[in-house]
Amino acid sequence: MISPSPKDAAAVILLRPNTDPNNPEVFWVKRSTKLVFLGGYRAFPGGQREANDSEVSIANCADSEQAAMISCAARELFEEVGVLLARGSEALTVGQRISLLDDLESKRMSWPEMLRHYGLQLDMDDFAFVGRWVTPPFAPRRFDTWFFLAACPAKQEPRITADSELERGDWIAAGEGYSTWQRSEIIVVPPVLHALNTLAGGLTDDLVERFLSVPEARREPTRRIEFHPNYLCFPVRTPTRPPATHTNCYLIYTSREILVIDPGSPYEDEQQALAACVDNLIDGRRTVREIVLTHVHPDHIAGVNVLNDHLEERHGRRVLVAAHRLTGESLKGQVSVDRFIGDEDTIALEGEPSIKLRALYTPGHARGHLCFHDERTGALISGDNVVGFGSVLIDPPEGNMRDYLESLERMRALQHLPVLFGGHGPAIANPYEKIDEYIAHRLQREELILTAVCEGASTPKEILARAYTDVSPKLHALAERSILAHLEKLQADGEVTFVEGYRYTGN
Numbered sequence: 001m002i003s004p005s006p007k008d009a010a011a012v013i014l015l016r017p018n019t020d021p022n023n024p025e026v027f028w029v030k031r032s033t034k035l036v037f038l039g040g041y042r043a044f045p046g047g048q049r050e051a052n053d054s055e056v057s058i059a060n061c062a063d064s065e066q067a068a069m070i071s072c073a074a075r076e077l078f079e080e081v082g083v084l085l086a087r088g089s090e091a092l093t094v095g096q097r098i099s100l101l102d103d104l105e106s107k108r109m110s111w112p113e114m115l116r117h118y119g120l121q122l123d124m125d126d127f128a129f130v131g132r133w134v135t136p137p138f139a140p141r142r143f144d145t146w147f148f149l150a151a152c153p154a155k156q157e158p159r160i161t162a163d164s165e166l167e168r169g170d171w172i173a174a175g176e177g178y179s180t181w182q183r184s185e186i187i188v189v190p191p192v193l194h195a196l197n198t199l200a201g202g203l204t205d206d207l208v209e210r211f212l213s214v215p216e217a218r219r220e221p222t223r224r225i226e227f228h229p230n231y232l233c234f235p236v237r238t239p240t241r242p243p244a245t246h247t248n249c250y251l252i253y254t255s256r257e258i259l260v261i262d263p264g265s266p267y268e269d270e271q272q273a274l275a276a277c278v279d280n281l282i283d284g285r286r287t288v289r290e291i292v293l294t295h296v297h298p299d300h301i302a303g304v305n306v307l308n309d310h311l312e313e314r315h316g317r318r319v320l321v322a323a324h325r326l327t328g329e330s331l332k333g334q335v336s337v338d339r340f341i342g343d344e345d346t347i348a349l350e351g352e353p354s355i356k357l358r359a360l361y362t363p364g365h366a367r368g369h370l371c372f373h374d375e376r377t378g379a380l381i382s383g384d385n386v387v388g389f390g391s392v393l394i395d396p397p398e399g400n401m402r403d404y405l406e407s408l409e410r411m412r413a414l415q416h417l418p419v420l421f422g423g424h425g426p427a428i429a430n431p432y433e434k435i436d437e438y439i440a441h442r443l444q445r446e447e448l449i450l451t452a453v454c455e456g457a458s459t460p461k462e463i464l465a466r467a468y469t470d471v472s473p474k475l476h477a478l479a480e481r482s483i484l485a486h487l488e489k490l491q492a493d494g495e496v497t498f499v500e501g502y503r504y505t506g507n
C-alpha cells in the first residue's frame with residue numbers, strides 16, 4: 001500500500017509589526033473543530049499550492065520553485081487572514097483590500113491577474129525561508145510545506161476571513177504559545193511547535209539557522225511526534241488495514257518512567273527505529289515501566305517480543321506486558337501477557353509530571369479493548385475505537401456493534417476530553433465532534449440496513465446491494481462483515497430475527 005504522496009503547500013509565520021525582538025509575537029490561528037483533517041489544531045495561515053501560483057513573478061528570486069511557493073504563501077495569507085504582503089499594497093485602503101479579496105474569492109480575478117492589475121509586486125526579501133517539513137506517512141493527507149517568516153505590514157491587521165476554515169486568529173508571544181503547549185492546552189504539529197520554540201529564543205542574528213538546525217526542517221522524515229507534551233507518538237509501518245499504513249506506538253514518559261503502548265510493527269527496520277527512540281528516552285535517566293496493549297490485533301502487538309528482547313539485551317531487564325484478560329487469553333502462544341488490566345484500574349507513573357492513566361474497558365472493535373484516560377490533562381489513548389486515519393472495522397465475533405456503540409457513548413461522556421490519541425493517524429483535537437460523527441455514521445448505517453431488511457433483503461449480501469451503494473466493490477467483503485455486526489446488534493435489540501434469513505420483527 002502506497003501512502004498518499006505529499007502535496008506542495010506553504011505557510012506564513014507572521015510577526016507582529018515592530019514586535020519586541022526579545023519576546024516576538026506571531027499570528028497563530030485555530031483550525032475549525034468541524035474540519036476532518038487536523039480540526040481544532042493551532043497552526044499558521046497557509047495552504048496548498050494552486051496551479052497559477054507559478055505565474056507570479058517574484059522580485060529578487062532566481063529559483064522558480066521557490067518563487068511559486070512564495071506566491072502560494074502570499075496568496076494563502078491574503079485569503080485566510082486578509083494580509084496582503086506585496087510591495088504597492090500600502091497605497092490601498094482597507095476597503096480596497098476587502099474588495100480585492102472578494103474579487104479573488106469569487107474568481108472574478110485570478111491571483112496573478114490581481115497582482116498585475118493593481119501593480120502589486122511580491123518580493124523574496126519579505127519572505128524568509130525557514131524550513132520545509134514533510135507530513136509523515138501516517139496521515140490521511142500529506143504536505144511538503146514551505147515555511148516563511150514574514151513581518152506583517154504596519155497598517156494591516158490580520159483577521160480571519162469569512163470563508164476560511166479557521167475558527168480564530170490571535171497575536172501571541174511565541175514563548176507564551178510554547179508554554180500553552182507545555183501546559184497541554186493546545187495541539188500542534190511538529191513544525192509549529194518548533195517555530196514557537198525557536199522564536200521564543202528571540203529574533204537573534206542566527207534565527208534562520210536555528211529554524212533550519214533540525215533535520216526535519218530540511219525534509220528529513222519526522223518520526224517522533226509530540227502533539228502533547230510527554231506523549232510521544234511514534235508511528236511504525238505495519239501491515240494494517242488500508243488506507244492506513246502505520247500504527248501509532250505511544251511512548252508516555254515522565255522524568256523517571258516510560259510506558260510503551262502498542263509496539264505493533266513486525267518489520268525489523270521499524271522495530272529498530274522504535275528501539276532507538278526508546279533508548280534515547282531511557283538515556284540513563286528513565287526505565288521502561290511496562291508495555292501496554294490496547295487490544296489483540298496483530299498491527300498493535302507484533303513488535304512486543306522484539307522490543308522486550310532488546311530491553312533485556314541492552315538494558316539488562318525485560319518488562320511486564322499488560323493488557324485486558326481477554327487480550328491476554330487470545331494472545332497465548334504469541335505474546336505472554338504478565339499482568340491483566342481491568343476496567344477503572346489506574347497506572348500512575350513515577351516522576352514528573354504527574355501522569356495517572358485510568359483504564360476504560362471499551363469492547364466493540366475487539367473484545368478486550370482498553371482505552372486510557374489521563375486524569376490530569378484529559379488526553380485519551382483511544383486505541384482503534386476512534387482513529388485519526390481510516391475507518392474502524394467491527395468484525396464479529398471479535399467485533400460487536402452493540403458493545404462498540406456503548407463504548408463510544410462512554411468515551412463521549414468523559415467530562416474532560418481535549419484530545420484523542422488513536423491507533424492510527426494524527427491526534428484528534430476535536431474529540432466530541434469526532435465521536436458524534438462516528439456514532440451518527442453507525443446509526444445511519446443501521447437505519448439503512450433495517451430498511452433493507454424491511455424491504456425483504458435477508459442476507460448480508462442482499463443488504464449490501466441495497467444499503468451500501470456508496471461503497472467500492474473492493475470493500476464489499478469488509479462491508480459484509482460490518483453488516484453482520486449491525487444485524488447482530490439489531491437481533492440483540494429485538495428489531496430483527498433470524499429464521500432462514502434475517503427478518504424484521506415488526507417491533
Ligand SMILES: [Zn+2]
Nearest residue numbers: 295297365384
Ligand atoms: Zn484493531
